Amino acid sequence: NAGVTQTPKFQVLKTGQSMTLQCAQDMNHNSMYWYRQDPGMGLRLIYYSASEGTTDKGEVPNGYNVSRLNKREFSLRLESAAPSQTSVYFCASREVAGIYNEQFFGPGTRLTVL
Amino acid sequence: AQSVSQHNHHVILSEAASLELGCNYSYGGTVNLFWYVQYPGQHLQLLLKYFSGDPLVKGIKGFEAEFIKSKFSFNLRKPSVQWSDTAEYFCAVTTSGTYKYIFGTGTRLKVLA
Numbered sequence: 001n002a003g004v005t006q007t008p009k010f011q012v013l014k015t016g017q018s019m020t021l022q023c024a025q026d027m028n029h030n031s032m033y034w035y036r037q038d039p040g041m042g043l044r045l046i047y048y049s050a051s052e053g054t055t056d057k058g059e060v061p062n063g064y065n066v067s068r069l070n071k072r073e074f075s076l077r078l079e080s081a082a083p084s085q086t087s088v089y090f091c092a093s094r095e096v097a098g099i100y101n102e103q104f105f106g107p108g109t110r111l112t113v114l
Numbered sequence: 115a116q117s118v119s120q121h122n123h124h125v126i127l128s129e130a131a132s133l134e135l136g137c138n139y140s141y142g143g144t145v146n147l148f149w150y151v152q153y154p155g156q157h158l159q160l161l162l163k164y165f166s167g168d169p170l171v172k173g174i175k176g177f178e179a180e181f182i183k184s185k186f187s188f189n190l191r192k193p194s195v196q197w198s199d200t201a202e203y204f205c206a207v208t209t210s211g212t213y214k215y216i217f218g219t220g221t222r223l224k225v226l227a
Contacts, residue, residue, distance in 0.1 A: 031213055040123070042204060042219035043158075050213045058214070090157060096213060101146050101165070103206075103215060105157040 002026055004106035006091050012112045013081045021076040021109050023091030031094045032074035033103065034058075034066060036087040043090065049074055050096075081113045116141045118207050120218035127195050128226050135190040135221050137179075137205035147188040148206040148215075149179055158204065164188065175199070197227045 004025045013019060025032065030051045035043040035058075045058030049068040063085060065077045074093075078085060088110050092103040119138045127133060139145065149161040162173025169181040179190045188205060205218040 033215075035217075040219060043217040045214065048213055056213075092158075094215075101208065102148060102160045102163055103158075105159070107157045 004091055004093055004104050006089075006106035006109050008109060009107065010110050012114065013078075014114050015082060017081050018077065018079050019081065020078075021089055021091075021111075022073070023075065023106060024073045025091075025093040025104070025106075026072065027093060027095070027104065028071070029093035029095045029104075030071070031096055032068065033092040033094070034064075034074070034076045035090045035092065036060065036085075037090060037108075038087050046076065046089075078111075081111075083113045085111065086113045087111060116207060116209075116216045118205055118216050118218040120203075120205055120221050122221045123219070124222050124224075126224045126226065129197055130194050131225075133190070133192040133195045133199070133223070135203055135205075135223070137188045137190065137218060138186050139188065139205075139207045139216075140186065141207065141209065143209055146208050147179075147181060148208075149173065149177070149188075149190050150204045150206060150217075152202045152204065152220075154201070161190070161203075195223075195225050197225050199223060200225045 007022045033048040034046040044060045047066040049055045052071045091106040094103045117140045147164040150158040152158045164171045164181045172178045202220045202222045208215045
């Protein structure tokens with residue numbers, strides 16, 4: 001049981017390049033999330049997917065797109081990377097049911113945009 | 115809009131000192147509350163959670179938190195910290211049946227050996 005996995009762990013991009021961050025979970029959770037973490041700002045929600053086939057914007061969606069490929073996988077795409085997108089990106093999943101409400105986080109992707 | 119405030123951004127303690135980290139939220143309805151910990155270079159892990167019942171919640175590694183509804187607070191405590199507690203601590207709130215979590219900005223704790 002791997003929990004939430006993310007690839008890659010590290011990435012360096014040049015301004016204007018594109019890339020996709022991959023996330024997968026094996027806990028059969030319905031909801032999945034993408035956050036970015038910046039010093040002094042905590043975690044900010046980029047996009048989330050309440051269930052397979054649905055996605056919604058979070059607090060800071062500009063410059064990103066997402067795809068909920070299936071129940072297990074939720075990818076985050078940067079179409080044209082900018083230095084302001086230098087951050088650590090975390091994927092999370094959660095089962096929104098009763099007391100089983102906590103989010104489980106992946107190990108993160110550290111992205112640098114030059 | 116819901117929000118979570120963590121007023122202590124950086125805390126430095128010596129080993130064996132007592133810890134209390136503040137967390138206040140703004141929401142008038144029923145809430146679920148969480149404390150997460152992030153050790154250096156690692157991902158967030160759940161420390162403890164509150165859903166209902168006893169407002170004093172015990173978590174892993176000797177941590178506890180008290181939900182005080184009248185003060186909209188969910189402060190984290192530990193009687194005696196260890197060097198290994200050096201980490202960043204995040205408070206989070208969600209409401210039953212909703213999908214979004216709201217995280218606080220985090221408190222960075224450094225424990226001196």
